[in-house]
Amino acid sequence: MNKTHMTLGEYIIDNQNHFKYSSGELSRLINSIRLAAKVVNHEIRKAGLVDITGASGDINVQGETQQKLDVLANDLFKQTLINREIVCGIGSEEEDDFIVVEGKNKANDNKYVLLMDPLDGSSNIDVNVSVGTIFSIYRRVSPEGTRVTKEDFLQKGSEQVAAGYVAYGTSTILVFTTGNGVNGFTLNPAIGTFYLSHPNIQIPKKGSIYSINEGNYVHFPQGVKEYLKFCQEEKENRPYTSRYIGSLVSDFHRNMIKGGIYMYPTSTIGPKGKLRLLYECNPMAFIAEQAGGKATDGYRRILDLEPTELHQRVPFFCGSTDMVEKAEEFMAKHPEDANY
Ligand code: AHM
Numbered sequence: 001m002n003k004t005h006m007t008l009g010e011y012i013i014d015n016q017n018h019f020k021y022s023s024g025e026l027s028r029l030i031n032s033i034r035l036a037a038k039v040v041n042h043e044i045r046k047a048g049l050v051d052i053t054g055a056s057g058d059i060n061v062q063g064e065t066q067q068k069l070d071v072l073a074n075d076l077f078k079q080t081l082i083n084r085e086i087v088c089g090i091g092s093e094e095e096d097d098f099i100v101v102e103g104k105n106k107a108n109d110n111k112y113v114l115l116m117d118p119l120d121g122s123s124n125i126d127v128n129v130s131v132g133t134i135f136s137i138y139r140r141v142s143p144e145g146t147r148v149t150k151e152d153f154l155q156k157g158s159e160q161v162a163a164g165y166v167a168y169g170t171s172t173i174l175v176f177t178t179g180n181g182v183n184g185f186t187l188n189p190a191i192g193t194f195y196l197s198h199p200n201i202q203i204p205k206k207g208s209i210y211s212i213n214e215g216n217y218v219h220f221p222q223g224v225k226e227y228l229k230f231c232q233e234e235k236e237n238r239p240y241t242s243r244y245i246g247s248l249v250s251d252f253h254r255n256m257i258k259g260g261i262y263m264y265p266t267s268t269i270g271p272k273g274k275l276r277l278l279y280e281c282n283p284m285a286f287i288a289e290q291a292g293g294k295a296t297d298g299y300r301r302i303l304d305l306e307p308t309e310l311h312q313r314v315p316f317f318c319g320s321t322d323m324v325e326k327a328e329e330f331m332a333k334h335p336e337d338a339n340y
């Protein structure tokens with residue numbers, strides 16, 4: 001079949017044997033994410049009507065309380081995964097602690113835990129700007145049939161078996177990796193089917209876009225300040241272009257396609273950065289590496305960091321290899337900033 005006509009469903013069936021551990025369970029899990037993504041997409045596309053149908057917290061005509069979209073997205077992903085008894089545990093930006101998913105008779109034989117940011121960049125919703133869902137999947141380390149433990153979630157990013165995101169942009173695209181490269185599937189909203197639109201995505205090695213919240217410049221570490229000056233210098237192919245949406249998924253997606261670096265460093269107002277290791281940085285780092293790019297905390301590979309907390313924050317530098325390495329060169333001149 002012509003690859004560009006392939007649907008996500010067909011791709012999952014065709015590639016099941018290439019998935020790590022080759023288990024039908026991971027295929028079912030990705031299928032569930034596909035379903036939840038479609039439902040969340042449907043809700044997001046109605047967001048502009050909120051003033052007509054009622055703001056969050058209001059009671060709608062059916063007598064139901066309108067939910068904020070990030071809470072709704074969290075519930076939809078949770079329900080989809082829990083109802084299908086497809087994971088043994090869920091960690092989410094919207095939940096203080098991880099969720100133990102109990103199967104029939106309390107035992108749970110499922111092998112996978114899922115971590116997610118159900119609606120990243122949600123402050124953009126009110127102003128019609130793209131948002132996204134990010135997910136990360138691990139095989140549990142505790143014995144099957146028992147309750148999941150914190151250790152199942154606190155695994156290094158290099159242990160991920162799959163990771164991906166959904167960007168709800170001008171079109172809706174689901175991009176994921178199972179460790180064999182990165183593929184993107186665009187939703188045809190008319191028939192609700194994801195088609196393989198971006199096979200084997202490769203991040204350009206060199207890029208010319210830098211993405212950072214430059215309003216925080218005065219609070220940045222010295223190495224970041226110096227790298228930004230380098231980006232703005234008139235020399236060779238510089239100055240680079242600055243692009244920052246404030247939605248990690250969209251900023252990352254653009255840079256992956258066009259070539260660029262995304263940065264969220266430490267600062268005097270956010271001494272550990274802002275982004276969360278387990279469900280923002282690790283999945284994006286896995287995708288970046290699988291697409292030939294790089295992801296570090298300025299000094300160390302993101303996927304090698306040992307997690308200590310579910311909602312841990314880390315500084316994040318990610319995208320085209322040459323750009324990330326150049327940023328690291330400037331950071332290396334200030335080794336004291338490695339201890340955040
Ligand atoms: P959120 O999870 O609360 O939405 O925060 C994460 C978002 C990222 O999508 C985005 O890149 C970043 O926060 C923007 O932060 P800032 O507004 O500080 O630049």
Ligand code: MG
Nearest residue numbers: 093117120121
């Ligand atoms: Mg987030």
